[in-house]
Amino acid sequence: MSSPTPSSSTSPCGTVAQLLIDYLKAEGVDKIFGIPGGAAVWLMNELKKQSKQIDYVICRHESGAAYIADGYARVKRNLGVVLTTSGPGATNALTGAMNAQASNSPVLVITGEVPEAYYGKGYLQEGTDAKLDVHNIYLNALASSALISSPLNFQTLFQQALRNALSLPRQAVHISLPNDIAGTCVPNYPASVKPITYRPMSAASTDAKAVDTALHDLVHAKRPLIFLGNGARDALAEPQRLTAFTEFVDRFGMAVMTTPDAKGIFPEGDALSLRNYGICGCAWPSLYMHPTDKSQQFDALMVLGSSLGELSTTVTASALYSPSLEPTEHFIQVDLNPAVIGRDFPITQGLVAEIGATLDLMCEKAHHLKPDEAKVKARKEIIKQIKHSNAPWADPAGRDSEAAPVHPAAMMRVVDELVHEGHVFIDAGNCVGWSLNNMVVNPPVRYHSALAMGPMGFAVGAVIGGKMAAPDLPSVGIVGDGAFMMHGAEISTAAQNRVGAIWIVLDDNDLAMVSQGMAQLLPPAKQWDDYYKLGQPDLAKFAEGLGARAVTIAHDQGTAAFREALKHALEDAHKHQRPNVIVARINTQVAPPYGWPKLTPADCCTPPSGKSA
Secondary structure, X not given: OOOOOOOOOOOOOOEHHHHHHHHHHHOOOOEEEEOOXXXXXXXXXXXXXXXXXXEEEEOXXXXXXXXXHHHHHHHHOOOEEEEEOOOHHHHHOHHHHHXXXXXXXXXXXXXXXXXXXXXXXXXXXXXXXXXXXXXXXXXXXXXXXXXXXXXXXXXXXXHHHHHHHHOOOOOEEEEEEEHHHHXXXXXXXXXXXXXXXXXXXXXXXXXXXXXXXXXXHHHOOXXXXXXXXXXXXXXXXXXXXXXXXXXXXXXXXXXXXXXXXXXXXXXXXXXXXXXXXOOOOOXXXXXXXXXXXXXXXXXXXXXXXXXXXXHHHOOEOOEOOOHHHOOOOEEEEEEOOHXXXXXXXXXXXXXXXXXXXXXXXXXXXXXXXXXXXXXXXXXXXXXXHHHHHOXXXXXHHHHHOOOOOXXXXXXXXXXXXXXXXXXXXXXXXXXXXXXXXXXOOOXXXXXXXXXXXXXXXXXXXXXXXXXXXXXXXXXXXEEEHHHHHHHOOHHHHHHHOOOOOEEEEXXXXXXXXXXXXXXXXXXXXXXXXXXXXXXXXOHHXXXXXXXXXXXXXOOXXXXXXXXXXXXXXXXXXXXXXXXXXXXXXXXXXXXOOOOOOOOOHXXXXXXXXXXXX
16 A cells, blocks of 8 residues: 655644544544545544544445444434545445435545546556546435545535535535545644534524415315425424424324334324325325225325335335325425425425424414314324224234244334334335334334335444444344345444444345245246245354354244344343344245235336327
8 A cells, every 4th residue: 555645744734634534523523434445544544643532433345334324324413424445445335325315314425536646547446537437426426526636625625515414404425535635734724613614503494474374274174194204304303393293283183194214203103193104104094095985085285304205105016106195185395305396296385495494383383273173183083093993004913923933024013012212224125114014113212214225235234323323222223134144244343343233134045025026026926936045144153253142033933032032132232232133034925015016018018008109
C-alpha cells in the first residue's frame, strides 16, 4: 500500500481529514463502519488518533458495513457513516447505500480515491479517472454525491452532503475523497464546527389552510381512514406527538392503518388500529374499507408519508396497486416529496409538507372542533365488530401451532410474547410475509424493514448497528438462511465488538420465497422442488465459528423449543454481550399469504388491456 506524503505533513494547520472528523464529531457521530484501504490512509490515520471519540468498526464486507450503518442510523436517529477504500470497496458499499436511500435512512458513505496526481496512469483500484466512475455511480443512486477536488471546496461540498442527509426526508449521500486531498492543509481552518451554522435543525413546515381543508374532510366523513407510511416514522417516534395523535383519532373515532414499512409506528394493539395494509397485511383494513353494504364504503383517506408504492398498495400479488384503496369522496396525500403525490392514485388534495408539523397542526386545530358523537360511537362499534368477528391473520391455526416442525407464523407469535422493547429487523424473503401478517407491534418495540429496495442481507447487518446504537435494548434480526449466508460473516464483527445482537434464522435449505412463488406462478409446483436448494449447511456451526452462541431447533422440535431458545438468547445476549443465533428448521409446507397469480405464456405477450399489440 503506497501513498504520497501529504503536503501538510510538516504544516501546523489542520488537514481535510482532520476537518472531516471535526464535522462528524459535531454531528454526534461516535462510530464509523467499513473496511480500510490504501486510498483512505489519512482518514484512517486521523481516526486512529481520535479513536477514543470515534470508533472505526472494521466490518467483514462493505455491503455489510452499509447495512450496519443503516441499522445504527435508524435506532440512533442520527447519521450513520461508512468509510471504504476506492474501486471495489466503493462499489461493494453501493447496495447498502442504495437501500438506505430508499428507506430514508441518513447514511453518509465516504470512499477513498486514488491521488489526483496519478489519475489516468492505471493506479491500483483507480475509479473516477477510469472506466469505474464511482462518483457518478453514486450520483445516480443516492440523494447526492460529490468528488472533493481541492481543500478549498471541501467545506462547501461536505456541508452540502450533511444537509442532504440530515434534512427531512433523511437521505443517503456520498463523498469521494482523493487520498492526497485528504492529507492537504485547509486554508482558514475553522476555530469550531457547529451544525447550526450550515444546516436547518428542523423542517417543521406545513400549510395551515390546506390542513384546515383536510381536517374538515376527515371529521365530516362518514367512514374516514388514516394511512401512515414510513415517512411518518420519525414524526411519531416523538412520544408527545404520538400521544396527541392517539387522542385525536380516539376523540373522532378514526381508524388507522400503516404501510408494511411503517408497521407498528402507531400501536397495533390500539382499539382504532387496523394494523398494516398492503402485501401480507392484516385482514381488518379491507373489511373496514369495503363492507358488504356498499353504501357504507369508506369515503375519506388521508395518506401521511407514503409514496403508495407496490407493496404498500397490493393486498394480493394478483392485483397490483389495487384501486380498492380509493375512497368514494376525499383522497388526501401528504408528503415532503411532491413527485410522489398523485403519482399512483388520483387524489382530491395534495399537500407538500413535513409530517410532524402537519400532525401537530391538525391535532391542535381538532381541539377546537366538536366531534359528532353518534358517528364516532358508530365507527368505533364497527371497528370493534370487525375485530371481534374476523381473525387478523391469514392462518390462525398456524399462528397458534405448537407442533413440530415449528411453524414460522407461530415463531412470530413467540417474538411478540418475549420481545417487549427494543428493535426487530426484518430481512427480505418470506420473513417479510410471516412477520407482517403475524406480528403485533406496539411501541416501545420498533419494527424495521427495507421493502422499498428489498435487498437480501439488510437485517443480517442492520441488527448489529441497531444494538450498537441502543446497547441496553434487545436487537433481533429475523432472516432467511439464504440472506444469512450472504452476510453472516458480520457475526464476527459483532463478536469482536461485544455486541449482543440476536439472529433468528428461518432455515428451510431453500430460497423459499422464490421456489414457492414460482410454484404458484408457473405450475406444476413439483418442478420447482429442490431447484433453489442451498446444500444443507450447518448454520449453527457456521455461527459458532464466528463467535456466536448458537442453537438449532430441529425438525422434531416445535414452538416450545423455539420459545425456550429465544428466552435464553435474550438473557445471554444481554448478560454476556455476545451474539446469539437461533437456527430454526421450519415447516416447509406452508407459505405467507402473498396471493400469487397463475401465469401462462399468454400473460407475457398480451397487453394489460387484453388486446393484441
